[in-house]
Every structure is written in structure tokens, then in C-alpha cells.
Amino acid sequence: MSDDLNFMSATKLAKLFAKRKASPVEVAKACLAQIERHDQSVNAMSLVDRKTTLKQAVKSEYRWQKGEELGPLDGVPVLIKGLLLTKGWPTLRGSKTVDFKQKWNQDAPSVARLREAGAVFMGLTTTPEFGWKGVTDSPLTGITRNPWDLTKTPGGSSGGSSAGLAAGYAPLALGTDGGGSIRIPASFTGTFGLKPSFGRVPAYPLSPFGSVAHIGPMTRNVTDAAVMMNAIAQPDGRDWTSLPFDKADYTANLVKGVKGMTFGYSPTLGYVTVDPEVDRLVKTAIKTLRDLGAKVVRIDPGFADPAEMFRVLWWNGARAALGGLPPEKLALLEPALADVVEQSRLITVEQLNEANRLRGALGSQMRQFMERYDALLTPMMPGVAFAAGMLQPNDPDNHGKWVNWTPFSYPFNLTQQPAASVPCGFTKAGLPVGLQVVGRMFDDKRVLRICAAYEQATGFANKHPIL
Numbered sequence: 001m002s003d004d005l006n007f008m009s010a011t012k013l014a015k016l017f018a019k020r021k022a023s024p025v026e027v028a029k030a031c032l033a034q035i036e037r038h039d040q041s042v043n044a045m046s047l048v049d050r051k052t053t054l055k056q057a058v059k060s061e062y063r064w065q066k067g068e069e070l071g072p073l074d075g076v077p078v079l080i081k082g083l084l085l086t087k088g089w090p091t092l093r094g095s096k097t098v099d100f101k102q103k104w105n106q107d108a109p110s111v112a113r114l115r116e117a118g119a120v121f122m123g124l125t126t127t128p129e130f131g132w133k134g135v136t137d138s139p140l141t142g143i144t145r146n147p148w149d150l151t152k153t154p155g156g157s158s159g160g161s162s163a164g165l166a167a168g169y170a171p172l173a174l175g176t177d178g179g180g181s182i183r184i185p186a187s188f189t190g191t192f193g194l195k196p197s198f199g200r201v202p203a204y205p206l207s208p209f210g211s212v213a214h215i216g217p218m219t220r221n222v223t224d225a226a227v228m229m230n231a232i233a234q235p236d237g238r239d240w241t242s243l244p245f246d247k248a249d250y251t252a253n254l255v256k257g258v259k260g261m262t263f264g265y266s267p268t269l270g271y272v273t274v275d276p277e278v279d280r281l282v283k284t285a286i287k288t289l290r291d292l293g294a295k296v297v298r299i300d301p302g303f304a305d306p307a308e309m310f311r312v313l314w315w316n317g318a319r320a321a322l323g324g325l326p327p328e329k330l331a332l333l334e335p336a337l338a339d340v341v342e343q344s345r346l347i348t349v350e351q352l353n354e355a356n357r358l359r360g361a362l363g364s365q366m367r368q369f370m371e372r373y374d375a376l377l378t379p380m381m382p383g384v385a386f387a388a389g390m391l392q393p394n395d396p397d398n399h400g401k402w403v404n405w406t407p408f409s410y411p412f413n414l415t416q417q418p419a420a421s422v423p424c425g426f427t428k429a430g431l432p433v434g435l436q437v438v439g440r441m442f443d444d445k446r447v448l449r450i451c452a453a454y455e456q457a458t459g460f461a462n463k464h465p466i467l
Contacts, residue, residue, distance in 0.1 A: 005030040006168040007464055010076045010224040013171065017064045017075050024064065024075030028057035028120050031077045034168045035122070038467050043144045044154075044163040046082045047089055047124040053077075056120045063118065072227050074118030077170035081161050082124040083131050084108040084174055084215070085204075087115075094138035095129040096332040097325060109202040109236035110174055110215050117231045122170045125160030129337050130208075130321055131176055133391060134184050134406050136160055139334050143389045146189060148431060148465045152385035155185035161218050162189040166464055171220060172228055178213040179314060180409025186218060186421040187380035187434030190463055192451065193218045194225050196444050198416035201232050202239035209317030211241065212310075212413040221461040222422065222452040226250040229444070243442070250445055258453045259293030261374040270300035272407045275383040278433050281425040282379045285435045288457050289377070289450075301369050301376060303362055303411070307403050310410045312347055312355040314403070319344035336391055359414050366415045370440045375450055378408050380421040380434035408436055418444040422451040423460035432463075 005013070005027045016022035032050055039045050060075035069075070085091050085108040092098045107115060115121070126136055126144045136144040136159025144159050146152040147167040154163040158175030162185030165173050175182040177195040186193030194216045207213030217228035229250040235242065265286050268274060274282075290296050318340050322333065330338055370376065382405070386393040392405040403410055412419045418441070421434035435454070439447035455461045 006034045008171065009221055009462065010073065010171045010219070010227060013076050014072045017069070024057040024060040024120060025054065027075065028053055028077060031122055031168070031170055038167050041145065041150055042147055042163050042167050043142055044125055044160040044167060044169065045123050046092070046094070046126045046141050046160065049089065049123060052088065053120060053122055060118050060120060070116070070118035073114065073231055076119050076172060077122045078114055078119045079122050079125050079161050079164045079170045079173035080111055081158050081174050081176055082127045083176055084111050086111050086121070086124060089124055091124070092140060093130050094127040094140050096140050097329045109204050109239060110232040112236070113231045113234050114174070119172065125158070125164055125173065127160055128157050129334050131157035131178060131181055132318060132337050132340065133157060134180055135391065136185070137389055139332065145388045146385050147467055148189065149385065151388060152431065153188065153388045153390065155188035155385065157181040158193070158218060159185045162186055162191050162193070165189065165191045165218060165220055167467060168464055171224055173218040174215065175218040176207070176213060176215050177413065178207060178209045179310065179403060179413050180406045182214070182216050182218060183380055183409055183419060183421040183434070183436065184406055188385040188432060190423045190426070190432030190460065191218060191220055192222055192225055192420065192422055192461070194229070194420040194444070194447065195412070195418065196229070196233070197243065197418045197442050199241050199243040200418070200444055202236035202242040204236065204238035206239065206241065207317070208321035209314060211416065212313060214413070220464070222448055222455050223251065223254065226254055226448050248445060250448060253445070254449055254452045255456065256449060257292060258289060258450055261450070262295045262297065262372070263289065264299045264301070264373040264376045265296050266300045266376060266378050268300070269378060269408065269411070270302070271305050272382050274379055277427045278379050278381065278383060281433045282435055285424040285454065286377060289454060292453055292457055296377070297373070301366060303365060305407060306358070306362055306411055306414055307407065309355045309358045310403055310414060312351055313359070315340055315344040316347055316352055319347070362411070363415045366417065367441060370417070374446060376438040378436045378438070380408060380436040381406065382408065384427055384431040384433060412438050417441050418447045420447050420451050422454055423463070424458070425460060
């Protein structure tokens with residue numbers, strides 16, 4: 001059994017712990033062994049601390065033996081994205097500009113809640129510098145690769161988390177999503193990722209990229225994400241932007257299906273060119289949801305591509321985070337990010353105000369649009385994973401603006417709606433494809449329920465590559 005422990009779901013592991021058929025220490029060792037075997041080629045981990053991991057696992061095993069377990073996540077391995085503060089571990093954010101020699105004595109809220117739940121921390125995952133782009137490579141940690149094809153990117157910026165899930169390093173991971181950074185890598189690696197409603201999962205410190213930035217669960221199936229949400233959506237007073245705690249149980253009614261629901265389906269949002277294989281797989285997913293009893297209406301939400309609006313806001317966030325660095329530290333940045341910082345200095349107050357005005361109009365439009373639908377369905381990505389080390393597809397010089405190639409993701413950061421990527425198949429080349437489910441604002445539970453119904457009707461959950 002131990003050979004498979006690292007690929008087991010969190011919910012199954014908890015059942016095994018309860019029956020004394022597996023122990024948290026066994027599982028932690030299996031996951032650490034998988035990291036040791038494969039991370040030289042995958043490069044999903046920026047920090048592994050075997051001693052701390054096993055110490056946490058031993059404490060969890062003792063609690064299970066005494067019948068004093070802390071809940072369904074006690075002893076379950078989790079990967080933490082290297083942007084999130086983790087007590088005792090340097091959160092270097094993929095950058096050579098962050099000083100290693102400082103006190104690392106705080107947990108971010110989501111990390112704190114997982115620690116309180118008894119989860120076993122496997123380490124920190126790789127991220128591009130400050131999570132600035134939709135792929136995962138950095139001057140600090142190098143190139144992270146997709147376990148389904150090591151020549152391809154796992155996406156980003158939570159690419160280390162998604163690659164680690166796909167490679168069997170842990171069943172759970174934390175991700176952040178400011179323009180698609182949970183959903184892009186979930187789509188590219190055949191895993192599940194939820195960007196909750198903004199403020200649903202508290203954050204601290206708040207992202208310099210502002211109120212487009214969300215924190216959420218990344219897993220190999222929907223149920224595990226729901227269990228994880230029960231922990232990380234709990235309140236934390238450090239985040240003054242967080243939503244009031246609603247005491248929701250995200251596992252309740254998870255498997256009630258979609259019969260009677262009405263979905264809008266937009267294959268292109270009215271302006272996106274989609275790869276034919278992706279289009280075919282998403283259309284098959286739409287048919288599956290119809291067969292499950294949902295009504296699906298083909299409709300575009302009616303907005304123009306908000307890329308320029310998003311770029312102004314995102315670039316302004318880069319200026320807030322990095323514009324004050326001294327020249328010697330600016331020189332340490334990835335050249336493409338340094339260029340973004342320079343471009344950001346040209347943004348005027350008038351441009352920023354106009355971007356925020358347009359964002360408000362988009363948010364209002366989508367609130368009204370969603371009154372007619374339980375969810376909006378789209379492809380998650382217009383294509384599949386491309387060459388690792390590239391900023392975007394078909395751009396060997398890496399001069400492009402990364403938002404151009406991920407047009408289905410950032411609109412719903414602007415609107416702050418919950419959105420998820422759920423696996424919906426593989427191309428002929430064996431690369432994963434994701435279906436995006438966008439929910440009404442604050443309706444995170446319904447997004448999970450829709451994804452769970454689709455997952456249950458298909459065979460794409462918990463798939464993993466042969467490494």
C-alpha cells in the first residue's frame with residue numbers, strides 16, 4: 001500500500017488513519033520519497049524540510065492513536081505556495097531580491113488554518129517572481145516542468161503547487177490567483193483548482209496586486225478541495241477585506257448534482273480563438289452536463305476583452321511591489337519583470353482611474369448577467385501546455401504581455417467571482433484540458449457542487465502521469 005499512499009486523496013487518507021490502516025508518518029515518508037525521486041526533473045519545490053515534515057507527522061500519528069485527531073485534514077500532506085508566509089521557512093517569493101536573513105515568524109491565514117487542522121507541511125512550492133506571470137520559472141529556482149510532459153510548462157503562477165499535485169508529492173496544495181494563477185496550472189496539469197470569491201479565504205499580507213488576488217485550494221479532486229475550504233475559509237482579523245465568516249460546510253450537498261440548474265455556455269467569450277481539440281473536449285463536457293439534467297444556453301456574456309484594463313491594474317501592482325527597489329536589486333529581477341516595472345512607471349493617475357471605472361462597470365454587468373444562470377461555462381484555456389521556460393506560447397523572445405494568451409481567466413479576477421478549473425479530458429498528445437466553471441459572486445458552494453457532479457460523471461479526477 002505504501003507505494004500508492006502519495007497518490008491517495010485526502011479523504012481516503014483520513015479514513016485509513018481512522019482505521020489504523022495507514023499512519024501520517026508512512027504517508028509523509030511516501031510523499032518525501034516521491035519528491036526525492038522526481039523533483040530534480042520536475043522542480044516543483046523551492047524548499048523541503050524533511051525534519052519539520054516528519055515532526056509534524058509524528059505528532060499527528062500520536063493524535064490519531066489517542067483518538068484526539070484535529071479533523072479530516074490531520075496528518076494529510078499539503079504543499080504551500082512559495083508566496084505565502086510560513087512560520088520557520090523563508091518565503092522568498094521566487095526572487096533573489098528578498099532577504100533570506102529575516103525573521104520568518106508568521107503564518108499567512110490560510111497556512112495558519114491548515115497548521116491548526118493538523119495538516120503536514122511538505123514544503124514550499126516554486127513560483128515565478130512575486131507570482132507575476134502565468135508560467136513558473138524564476139531566477140531563484142529555475143524552470144518548473146509539467147509532469148505530463150517535462151518539456152512543457154505546468155502553467156503558473158501556482159505551477160509548483162499544480163506540478164507537485166500531479167507528480168504525487170501531496171494530495172493538497174495552496175495556490176494564489178491574481179489573473180488565473182490557480183486555474184491556469186490546474187488546467188495544464190489535469191488537477192482541480194478553485195479561485196474562491198474575493199475575500200472568502202483571508203489573506204495577509206494583502207497582495208500588492210490588489211483586489212484581483214485570491215487564495216484557494218488546489219487538489220486532485222473536488223471533495224478534497226471542499227474539505228480544504230472548510231479550514232482555510234475560517235476568519236482571520238488581519239485581513240480587513242475578508243468576507244464575514246458564514247460557517248459554511250463546503251462538503252454539504254456536494255454530491256446533489258446539477259439537475260434543474262441553468263448554465264450559460266460561452267465557448268469563446270465572443271473574442272477568443274480556441275484550439276480545436278480544446279473546443280471539442282469542452283463541448284463534450286457540456287453534453288455531459290446536459291445529460292446530467294442541466295439546461296445549457298449558448299450565450300456570450302457580452303463584454304469586450306478587458307486585457308488592457310487588467311494590464312493597467314496588474315502593472316500598477318508590480319510598481320507598488322517593486323517600483324521602490326534600489327537599482328542593485330532591480331538588476332536581480334527577471335528581465336521581463338524588470339521591463340514590466342519600467343512600463344508601470346508610465347501609467348498615469350487618469351489611466352488607473354479609468355481602469356477602475358471600467359472594472360466597476362464589468363463587475364456590475366456580470367452580477368446582472370449571472371442573475372439568469374447558476375454558472376457560466378467556458379474553456380479554461382484556449383490551448384494546452386506549451387514549452388517550459390517560455391513566457392507565453394509562440395513567443396521565443398519572450399517579449400509579449402502574458403495576459404494575451406490566457407483570456408478566459410483574468411476577466412473573473414476583475415469581477416471577483418468564484419471560478420474553478422475541473423479536468424475535462426486529454427488531447428491526442430496526452431496533455432490535460434480544463435473546463436472553467438464561473439459562479440455567482442459569493443456562491444462558492446455551487447461552483448464546487450457543479451464541478452463535483454461533472455467529476456463524478458467522468459473519469460478524469462485523480463489521474464496522474466507515469467513519471
